Amino acid sequence: MPSTPVAAATTETSIAPTTAAEVVDSMERMHGKHPGFRRSGARGACFTGTFTPTGEAAALTTAGHLQDIPVPAVARFSNSEGNPAARDGVPVARGMAVRFALPDGDETDLIAMTVPLFVASNPRQFLDLTEALRPDPATGGPDPAKVQAYLGAHPHLVEAVTQCPPVPVSYATAAYWAVHAFVWTDAAGNRQPVRYRWEPEAGRAELSEEEAAARTDHYLTDELRERLGRGPVVYTLRVQLGEDGDPTDDPSVAWPQERTEITAGRLELTGPVDDQRLWDTQRFSPVRLTDGIELSDDPVLAFRANAYAESYRRRSREG
Numbered sequence: 203m204p205s206t207p208v209a210a211a212t213t214e215t216s217i218a219p220t221t222a223a224e225v226v227d228s229m230e231r232m233h234g235k236h237p238g239f240r241r242s243g244a245r246g247a248c249f250t251g252t253f254t255p256t257g258e259a260a261a262l263t264t265a266g267h268l269q270d271i272p273v274p275a276v277a278r279f280s281n282s283e284g285n286p287a288a289r290d291g292v293p294v295a296r297g298m299a300v301r302f303a304l305p306d307g308d309e310t311d312l313i314a315m316t317v318p319l320f321v322a323s324n325p326r327q328f329l330d331l332t333e334a335l336r337p338d339p340a341t342g343g344p345d346p347a348k349v350q351a352y353l354g355a356h357p358h359l360v361e362a363v364t365q366c367p368p369v370p371v372s373y374a375t376a377a378y379w380a381v382h383a384f385v386w387t388d389a390a391g392n393r394q395p396v397r398y399r400w401e402p403e404a405g406r407a408e409l410s411e412e413e414a415a416a417r418t419d420h421y422l423t424d425e426l427r428e429r430l431g432r433g434p435v436v437y438t439l440r441v442q443l444g445e446d447g448d449p450t451d452d453p454s455v456a457w458p459q460e461r462t463e464i465t466a467g468r469l470e471l472t473g474p475v476d477d478q479r480l481w482d483t484q485r486f487s488p489v490r491l492t493d494g495i496e497l498s499d500d501p502v503l504a505f506r507a508n509a510y511a512e513s514y515r516r517r518s519r520e521g
């Protein structure tokens with residue numbers, strides 16, 4: 203596979219920390235303030251398992267979990283809302299944050315959600331969107347005029363903002379996209395832009411509106427626990443290989459469907475983690491990478507590091 207040149211990665215420090223605080227403030231205004239909880243993905247549950255690489259990625263990256271040795275992994279599934287009491291039976295994105303324990307003792311994270319495109323091309327646009335989505339006290343919902351104004355100002359984001367997240371039958375029947383481009387590097391330093399997707403081995407399945415209305419508020423976590431009682435839940439890690447000209451700096455734009463995809467491995471979850479409290483207070487990070495994987499030049503990806511750190515600082519202080 204020829205290496206594809208990509209621009210150098212943006213670093214955490216190139217983003218003003220005050221902007222991360224502004225965004226987290228705005229997320230709090232959008233979802234309400236819930237002390238001690240994540241400002242997004244507030245309600246979640248963690249499950250343990252093993253990730254077994256296929257070896258298909260090994261020629262393209264030196265990353266320890268993508269070679270030939272199975273590694274322990276933990277996945278945290280969450281409802282994307284910042285309110286821990288939010289209902290599961292509504293069309294919002296769900297998250298799947300995975301931590302891999304690498305053979306050399308290091309760790310790396312992969313954070314994904316149930317929609318393929320992000321709703322902004324840069325942090326400023328995300329801030330403007332969260333302001334536009336802030337509930338109007340009169341109606342309890344966003345002001346449609348503000349959302350329309352946002353879309354009018356950013357017509358290229360209409361597809362991403364209007365994509366309707368599925369209401370899945372189960373966390374085990376949803377696909378999860380990491381959305382951003384990352385860059386794999388091999389032993390010779392060749393660079394390959396990639397995009398990740400977890401595909402459920404059980405197949406994708408959604409609830410109808412009536413079925414969703416009949417589910418309990420947190421049916422997704424309960425269902426996954428029950429399902430795991432009957433046997434493992436499995437996802438395959440599909441990786442799209444970018445080619446020259448595919449944008450690596452905009453998470454609101456998909457790459458062409460016909461790009462080559464490989465299966466990098468298989469995640470088999472077997473049950474809840476022993477210490478749910480410990481795992482639920484962890485900080486998963488989109489920039490906790492390892493040798494063989496680098497950030498792309500996506501400004502949203504670099505910015506997330508600061509926003510997650512800010513949310514973690516606040517929720518840790520709150521206890």
Ligand code: HEM
Binds near residue numbers: 243278296325486517
């Ligand atoms: C400007 C862009 C974004 C901002 C500012 C943002 C902000 C946040 C914040 C503040 C948290 C809580 C972190 C914590 O307290 O540990 C969070 C969690 C989360 N975000 Fe984002 N996010 C962004 C984009 C994304 C994207 C593109 C994805 C999907 C690929 C995503 C998926 C998630 C998930 C799954 C969680 C829960 C993680 C966990 O279980 O610990 N976010 N986000």
